[in-house]
Amino acid sequence: MEKISFSNLLDKQGLSKDILSNIARETGLIERERLITATDLLFAICIEASGGTVSYNDIAAQIETGGGESVSKQAVWKKVNISCLDYFKKVLESLIFNKIDKTEIAKLRVTCRYKRILVQDSTIISLPERLFYFFSGVANQSTKLCNARIQGVYDILNEQFISFSIDKYSKNDLKAAPELTLEQGDLSLRDRGYLINDEIQRHINAGADCIYRYKNKMCLLDTVTEKPLNLLATLKNKSFLDLKVKLNNKDKTVVRLVAIPVTEEIANKRRMKAKKEKKTPPSTEYLKLLSWSIYLTTILVEQANYKEISKLYYLRWRIEIIFKSWKSNMNFDEIHNVSQIQLLVILTARFIMILICTQFIFRPCKAIVKKIFNKNLSLLKVTHYLLRHTSKIIEIILELSEYPFQKTETMKSLARYCSYDRRKRINFEQDMNTLFPLS
Numbered sequence: 177m178e179k180i181s182f183s184n185l186l187d188k189q190g191l192s193k194d195i196l197s198n199i200a201r202e203t204g205l206i207e208r209e210r211l212i213t214a215t216d217l218l219f220a221i222c223i224e225a226s227g228g229t230v231s232y233n234d235i236a237a238q239i240e241t242g243g244g245e246s247v248s249k250q251a252v253w254k255k256v257n258i259s260c261l262d263y264f265k266k267v268l269e270s271l272i273f274n275k276i277d278k279t280e281i282a283k284l285r286v287t288c289r290y291k292r293i294l295v296q297d298s299t300i301i302s303l304p305e306r307l308f309y310f311f312s313g314v315a316n317q318s319t320k321l322c323n324a325r326i327q328g329v330y331d332i333l334n335e336q337f338i339s340f341s342i343d344k345y346s347k348n349d350l351k352a353a354p355e356l357t358l359e360q361g362d363l364s365l366r367d368r369g370y371l372i373n374d375e376i377q378r379h380i381n382a383g384a385d386c387i388y389r390y391k392n393k394m395c396l397l398d399t400v401t402e403k404p405l406n407l408l409a410t411l412k413n414k415s416f417l418d419l420k421v422k423l424n425n426k427d428k429t430v431v432r433l434v435a436i437p438v439t440e441e442i443a444n445k446r447r448m449k450a451k452k453e454k455k456t457p458p459s460t461e462y463l464k465l466l467s468w469s470i471y472l473t474t475i476l477v478e479q480a481n482y483k484e485i486s487k488l489y490y491l492r493w494r495i496e497i498i499f500k501s502w503k504s505n506m507n508f509d510e511i512h513n514v515s516q517i518q519l520l521v522i523l524t525a526r527f528i529m530i531l532i533c534t535q536f537i538f539r540p541c542k543a544i545v546k547k548i549f550n551k552n553l554s555l556l557k558v559t560h561y562l563l564r565h566t567s568k569i570i571e572i573i574l575e576l577s578e579y580p581f582q583k584t585e586t587m588k589s590l591a592r593y594c595s596y597d598r599r600k601r602i603n604f605e606q607d608m609n610t611l612f613p614l615s
Contacts, residue, residue, distance in 0.1 A: 181570035390470035
């Protein structure tokens with residue numbers, strides 16, 4: 177991708193050259209005209225960060241190749257500082273909050289009662305040992321492993337990221353859970369790692385709904401007696417379970433417990449995984465509970481039956497695919513011996529490229545390919561394709577603006593190489609269309 181194409185791409189997303197210059201001055205990255213401009217630096221680091229390890233020499237070479245001035249790696253080193261990090265964060269924030277037209281959303285999912293469906297997850301990346309002081313990790317007398325935890329929140333209804341964060345390894349999902357901003361009309365889908373009783377009550381207070389996976393040994397109370405519920409005994413001889421329970425918090429929050437049996441094959445896989453991962457042998461009760469998929473939700477039974485609750489939660493798989501795409505295509509684990517600031521700039525640059533690929537290309541192309549070729553694009557395949565053919569990024573952006581909903585060669589290529597395979601297993605788009613039929 178050429179620098180002019182990259183600049184045009186950002187311009188179409190509301191980040192003109194003037195706005196980028198203003199952000200650079202506000203953050204202190206550029207105080208007066210220099211050989212290295214803010215746009216040069218943004219372009220070079222984003223392109224280099226997409227391909228793996230990033231050195232100051234590579235960035236300097238990319239600036240010159242992209243049409244900028246010939247600069248030294250020392251000049252780049254001076255620029256990659258805290259002001260540079262603030263600049264990249266501001267650009268990322270601007271891209272994240274580039275909203276699509278709400279009327280478009282309304283037409284897309286007319287039967288959905290939610291404004292946003294939020295999925296939150298985290299992934300761990302390995303870092304150079306020199307950063308252990310900043311990010312922590314696992315250490316013993318002989319070895320030291322440095323890790324960071326990346327948190328992501330994605331709105332699967334509107335197909336856009338809400339937030340990213342790069343945190344210490346010690347900041348687990350429980351600590352990150354209260355930081356999720358909730359709005360009235362939200363539905364959040366979260367794993368058991370984020371499950372805190374007060375978080376469920378926080379959803380209710382905000383006018384939002386949630387679905388959580390049940391956490392083993394969690395104390396649930398009978399709604400009448402308020403005595404602890406024996407879940408395994410309650411499930412005995414049931415084909416499914418759908419009842420109200422109380423949480424063991426100060427508000428005694430009433431929620432819905434939904435349990436659906438899984439196949440013996442799935443149950444056995446879960447048991448094998450539990451025995452492998454647990455430091456101590458899992459209890460007999462826990463192994464028996466693995467025969468069920470168990471959820472806690474604030475959604476009323478009149479709004480969704482137990483089967484629909486399971487289908488809704490399954491949509492959370494979307495963020496698993498996104499994280500897999502990050503690690504497979506964005507080389508998140510390819511970090512050489514960099515400083516803390518350089519690391520954060522590189523990761524933020526990768527987030528910017530993820531947004532470009534997912535929000536500004538995948539989302540509109542998916543609609544076009546579906547309408548013209550009746551095929552469903554795979555996010556994983558599109559990201560893989562774009563990051564290995566970066567020249568295609570600007571081609572697609574230009575086609576989307578100049579030849580909307582036309583059968584161009586680029587759209588043919590996306591349909592050919594980036595669509596889901598024809599198979600019996602239901603893909604994500606089919607799940608979404610089943611739950612929220614198109615108008």
